[in-house]
Amino acid sequence: MTKWVYSFGDGKAEGSAAMRNLLGGKGANLAEMSSLGLPVPPGFTISTEVCTYFYDNGKQYPDELKAQADAALAGLEKALGMKFGDPSDPLLVSVRSGARASMPGMMDTVLNLGLNDVTVEGLAAKSGDPRFAYDSYRRFIQMYSNVVLEVDHGLFEEILEHAKDEKGYRLDTELTAEDWKAVVAQYKATVEEELGRPFPQDPQEQLWGAIGAVFGSWMNQRAIVYRRLHEIPASWGTAVNVQAMVFGNMGNDCATGVAFTRDPSTGANLFYGEFLVNAQGEDVVAGIRTPQPLTVAGKANSDDGLPAMEEVMPDVFAQLMDVRDKLEKHYRDMQDIEFTVQQNKLWMLQTRTGKRTAAAALKIAVDMVREDLITEQEAVQRVDPSALDQLLHPTLDPKAERTVIGRGLPASPGAASGKVVFTADAAEAQAGKGEAVILVRIETSPEDIHGMHAARGILTTRGGMTSHAAVVARGMGRPCVSGAGELRIDYAKKQMFAGDKVVKEGDILTIDGGTGEVMLGEVPTIQPQLSGDFAELMGWADRFRTMKVRTNAETPMDARAARKFGAEGIGLCRTEHMFFDADRIVAVREMIMASTEKGRRQALAKILPMQRQDFVELFQIMQGLPVTIRLLDPPLHEFLPHTDEEIATVAKAAGVDAEALRQRAVQLKESNPMLGHRGCRLGISYPEIYEMQARAIFEAAVEVMKKDGETVTPEVMVPLVATRKELDILKAIIDRTAKAVIEESGRKIDYLVGTMIELPRAALKAAEIAESAEFFSFGTNDLTQTTFGLSRDDSGSFLKDYQDQGILDQDPFQSLDTDGVGELIAIAAERGRSSRPDIKLGICGEHGGDPASIQFCQQVGLDYVSCSPFRVPIARLAAAQAAIAGGEAALRKTENA
Ligand code: ADP
Numbered sequence: 001m002t003k004w005v006y007s008f009g010d011g012k013a014e015g016s017a018a019m020r021n022l023l024g025g026k027g028a029n030l031a032e033m034s035s036l037g038l039p040v041p042p043g044f045t046i047s048t049e050v051c052t053y054f055y056d057n058g059k060q061y062p063d064e065l066k067a068q069a070d071a072a073l074a075g076l077e078k079a080l081g082m083k084f085g086d087p088s089d090p091l092l093v094s095v096r097s098g099a100r101a102s103m104p105g106m107m108d109t110v111l112n113l114g115l116n117d118v119t120v121e122g123l124a125a126k127s128g129d130p131r132f133a134y135d136s137y138r139r140f141i142q143m144y145s146n147v148v149l150e151v152d153h154g155l156f157e158e159i160l161e162h163a164k165d166e167k168g169y170r171l172d173t174e175l176t177a178e179d180w181k182a183v184v185a186q187y188k189a190t191v192e193e194e195l196g197r198p199f200p201q202d203p204q205e206q207l208w209g210a211i212g213a214v215f216g217s218w219m220n221q222r223a224i225v226y227r228r229l230h231e232i233p234a235s236w237g238t239a240v241n242v243q244a245m246v247f248g249n250m251g252n253d254c255a256t257g258v259a260f261t262r263d264p265s266t267g268a269n270l271f272y273g274e275f276l277v278n279a280q281g282e283d284v285v286a287g288i289r290t291p292q293p294l295t296v297a298g299k300a301n302s303d304d305g306l307p308a309m310e311e312v313m314p315d316v317f318a319q320l321m322d323v324r325d326k327l328e329k330h331y332r333d334m335q336d337i338e339f340t341v342q343q344n345k346l347w348m349l350q351t352r353t354g355k356r357t358a359a360a361a362l363k364i365a366v367d368m369v370r371e372d373l374i375t376e377q378e379a380v381q382r383v384d385p386s387a388l389d390q391l392l393h394p395t396l397d398p399k400a401e402r403t404v405i406g407r408g409l410p411a412s413p414g415a416a417s418g419k420v421v422f423t424a425d426a427a428e429a430q431a432g433k434g435e436a437v438i439l440v441r442i443e444t445s446p447e448d449i450h451g452m453h454a455a456r457g458i459l460t461t462r463g464g465m466t467s468h469a470a471v472v473a474r475g476m477g478r479p480c481v482s483g484a485g486e487l488r489i490d491y492a493k494k495q496m497f498a499g500d501k502v503v504k505e506g507d508i509l510t511i512d513g514g515t516g517e518v519m520l521g522e523v524p525t526i527q528p529q530l531s532g533d534f535a536e537l538m539g540w541a542d543r544f545r546t547m548k549v550r551t552n553a554e555t556p557m558d559a560r561a562a563r564k565f566g567a568e569g570i571g572l573c574r575t576e577h578m579f580f581d582a583d584r585i586v587a588v589r590e591m592i593m594a595s596t597e598k599g600r601r602q603a604l605a606k607i608l609p610m611q612r613q614d615f616v617e618l619f620q621i622m623q624g625l626p627v628t629i630r631l632l633d634p635p636l637h638e639f640l641p642h643t644d645e646e647i648a649t650v651a652k653a654a655g656v657d658a659e660a661l662r663q664r665a666v667q668l669k670e671s672n673p674m675l676g677h678r679g680c681r682l683g684i685s686y687p688e689i690y691e692m693q694a695r696a697i698f699e700a701a702v703e704v705m706k707k708d709g710e711t712v713t714p715e716v717m718v719p720l721v722a723t724r725k726e727l728d729i730l731k732a733i734i735d736r737t738a739k740a741v742i743e744e745s746g747r748k749i750d751y752l753v754g755t756m757i758e759l760p761r762a763a764l765k766a767a768e769i770a771e772s773a774e775f776f777s778f779g780t781n782d783l784t785q786t787t788f789g790l791s792r793d794d795s796g797s798f799l800k801d802y803q804d805q806g807i808l809d810q811d812p813f814q815s816l817d818t819d820g821v822g823e824l825i826a827i828a829a830e831r832g833r834s835s836r837p838d839i840k841l842g843i844c845g846e847h848g849g850d851p852a853s854i855q856f857c858q859q860v861g862l863d864y865v866s867c868s869p870f871r872v873p874i875a876r877l878a879a880a881q882a883a884i885a886g887g888e889a890a891l892r893k894t895e896n897a
Pocket residue numbers: 041093094095096097108109111243244245246247248256257280281282338339340349350
């Protein structure tokens with residue numbers, strides 16, 4: 001016979017915390033607390049399997065359920081020496097829903113069930129407190145009518161308000177027994193009026209009505225929507241808990257409350273919570289009266305100065321502290337608890353793992369290791385890597401006042417304040433004078449990079465989470481709010497309009513890239529704390545992880561930031577960003593304009609020393625750590641001038657005719673540049689470009705080795721390779737250049753030549769390509785783009801439809817499509833290793849900083865991940881978790897074998 005019902009109470013239980021799937025979170029933990037000997041009112045849990053059965057069988061219960069529930073109820077009656085429905089001393093119960101995962105949208109709890117016109121008199125006589133009895137009855141009628149009979153609760157509130165007004169009462173607690181009796185009569189009349197039948201008086205009917213309502217609520221609209229949003233399968237079902245009532249509304253030695261065993265916002269090891277005297281159930285959170293703090297310390301932090309439980313109920317407070325201690329020792333994590341005090345005795349009604357901020361998660365994990373509650377490995381697993389983002393950037397002081405004038409997308413986390421500027425050049429100029437500036441643009445383009453760098457934060461009025469501004473800002477670690485559509489910019493007037501407010505150039509603005517808020521004036525911020533607990537946890541993570549973590553960086557500033565965050569080298573240095581630099585762009589354009597190889601070489605000769613200096617600085621900052629440099633990738637037209645003024649400047653510098661220049665720009669324009677003349681295809685057409693870059697790299701390596709005595713091993717990376725032949729031709733140029741520099745300098749240089757794997761063909765032909773390539777770096781931005789045939793710059797407008805219709809779970813440009821793109825990576829890794837067993841494998845691109853993608857990289861056996869500087873700590877933690885998960889998987893395998 002199937003067991004559908006599990007009893008708990010009196011120091012024992014048929015269930016346990018481990019039976020969460022069967023008993024739901026609430027039921028499993030009530031059972032666990034009961035077994036621990038904590039004071040839990042006895043009760044029983046009807047399992048989630050009943051819910052599943054109910055929906056699989058045309059909303060019928062299993063045959064044995066009634067008998068099992070009756071037996072459990074009889075057990076309760078026996079334990080308490082009371083009877084359900086007894087006119088002189090009635091047992092009352094609560095009926096509470098409880099799914100596996102906490103689920104708002106499920107049926108609300110019904111308290112005081114079992115009361116009727118007769119039993120309420122029994123309760124009054126037995127307790128000697130008719131006020132309490134009728135207060136309980138009116139609560140029951142209101143809750144039951146609302147959640148089970150679906151009568152609008154507003155009707156009851158109106159009646160109560162009216163009753164209070166008549167008597168001139170302010171608080172519910174002022175109503176007398178007679179007052180409540182009158183309210184009860186009106187409540188019942190209302191129910192009868194609404195439903196055309198009287199409020200149910202039979203306790204059995206009440207009980208099964210409430211149980212049925214819980215199971216029914218599993219399929220209500222709210223619950224269905226919530227499950228869809230949180231990917232909770234409908235098949236899980238909910239459990240129902242029936243539990244003997246304890247009363248917090250019996251007088252001034254009674255109370256109800258909620259608490260966290262530690263501060264959920266800071267993580268401080270301080271008991272934190274609130275309670276209300278002479279109250280029941282959710283009164284604390286319902287805002288009926290102002291709740292009181294539990295501790296004297298909590299009182300010091302509140303404005304109301306209400307007395308703390310520690311002061312007014314010291315005995316109960318001691319019981320609660322004892323429970324807190326036992327729960328933390330047992331669950332080994334911060335708990336969120338609900339309790340009730342009946343005549344100075346504490347009763348526990350719920351415990352669960354407490355939700356917390358990222359800062360609290362970090363502090364609690366590290367503290368608990370120090371307290372010997374958890375291991376370092378568990379601490380590493382407890383902190384969500386993505387949440388670290390919050391900790392790595394300045395955040396707004398939550399206590400500070402703010403005037404929000406607009407809202408956009410939270411495109412890159414962190415808060416920043418500064419003077420408003422409307423052009424990248426102004427940003428650079430002002431920042432050069434030591435001013436903090438916020439760059440405000442309708443949208444940004446590659447031409448704005450220098451201004452974005454110089455600015456403290458970036459605000460755009462157009463563009464989504466993957467707009468240029470958003471992607472670049474995230475990469476740089478600059479706070480960014482994008483697409484704040486209600487703000488309007490007038491570049492000519494150098495003004496921005498927010499409704500009737502005008503923001504002029506030079507005005508101070510604050511943006512919060514974590515929330516998308518735009519605020520007037522300077523809002524104080526709190527600086528991130530990278531030492532202390534953070535460093536400690538990161539240190540543990542580093543011990544567990546097996547993959548290296550590198551960074552994508554090309555500027556000294558980014559490289560330094562990445563080192564500070566623990567990067568172990570550069571996985572992607574995009575040389576084109578160096579070409580955009582204001583003082584080089586002219587020479588670069590000259591090179592592009594040259595119609596002969598000789599002309600190109602002349603221009604390249606001007607770029608060489610600057611490019612060499614770039615690499616010198618990066619090598620120096622990286623102190624011997626590996627640096628992967630990608631040769632020029634984007635199509636040449638990206639560097640060409642747009643405005644007449646720019647064209648004139650370049651024409652003059654290059655000694656060419658402005659009209660010729662304009663024509664060249666037209667000539668270079670491609671209809672599909674993403675698939676056009678870019679990457680190694682440029683090197684094939686103009687080998688002298690890659691030759692210059694290779695020379696810059698090797699000369700820089702020699703210079704740093706001579707100056708600093710550091711061993712530099714550059715990794716030269718050829719982009720967008722589709723065939724081995726391309727790589728062979730370009731590798732020959734690189735090798736030849738290396739040989740020349742070695743001969744000229746008399747220094748030996750160790751270096752690697754490898755390629756990006758960013759085209760499906762390259763992934764498929766990886767065995768062949770690996771014969772020439774000493775490393776692969778998966779360029780998953782382009783690989784995603786080319787595998788899906790989906791342009792990253794254009795997908796924003798329709799990707800949402802794909803997510804809404806469940807075609808794609810998430811944006812494949814943010815989290816790796818492990819199914820499809822991932823299969824190509826797995827194929828390439830395997831085939832690459834087949835011809836070169838020691839081939840170095842890494843990933844660069846946005847996915848290198850995404851925890852789920854990092855997990856996949858671990859499974860495929862990559863040697864490293866590379867991500868933007870500010871994501872390095874996230875990647876370190878995610879890599880550690882992936883390694884731990886992988887290790888556990890291996891362990892499980894051997895156990896089964
Ligand atoms: P939720 O899941 O919305 O928190 P609960 O089932 O936990 O709903 O019930 C809400 C509150 O009702 C509890 O925090 C507690 O104060 C009160 N409550 C529930 N069951 C009982 C009971 N048996 N005795 C006294 N109070 C109860």
